[in-house]
Amino acid sequence: MDKLSIIGLAVAIIAITLGYSLEGGMVSGLIDGPALIIVLGGTLGAVMLQSQLATFKKALGVFKWVFVPPFYDTQAGIEQIKSWASTARQKGYLALEEQALVSEDPYAAKGLSLLIDGSHEQRLRDTLEIELMLERERLLDAARVYEAMGGYAPTIGILGAVLGLIQAMAYISEPDKLGAGVATAFLATIYGVGFANLLFLPVANKLKQVIEEKMLYHELIAEGIMAMQQGETPANIELKLEAYCAERHVSAGY
Incomplete structure (x- = not known):
């Protein structure tokens, strides 16, 4: 949490x-219910119009990361890679087949599978880098959905305010009702600006931070698997990957 x-x-x-x-x-x-419906409904509709279904569903799925972000234990990841390297040196890459099958991380499982299959060093590197790049883009596209909401909400709020003023003008001959109507109309603007700056844009930025944390962890996995292919010892692999622990602490503000 x-x-x-x-x-x-x-x-x-x-x-x-x-x-x-x-x-x-x-x-x-x-x-104000009507103003809320106009702002949230209009913003949601605009974003749905510009987004692909898969991206929109992904955005809904990662929203929980703002409050319950996934945790990536880099030290535990290094220990896992050291264990894989030790097994590979003693028994060969085929001994890692079970590890690839039971791994909960699809990215790590794919890297191990390529290693076991005897992929060429450059092919292994290219495949892992492409997978990492595509994963980052898919997740960033999901975060950009909330960024787009932050852009549309203030404008939709202004639209709601104008619609409210049009309705308020119906009471032009009744000053008491006119004043209340104008006040209600401006609530739509407040909702638009408020949701954009207090929710949508902060959510987008927080998701980007979580995504980069995930990418950093997968970079560690990729570097570890490539180091295994190059025949480096578990001790050398640990020394190489320790830099990722320091990088994680810096990005997390520790």
């Missing part, structure tokens, strides 16, 4: 509602 994401969202919402309350506003006055 990523507590910082939860705390950050809560702090943003509390700060805005508290500040509005201190100015004498009623928090309940910020709730």
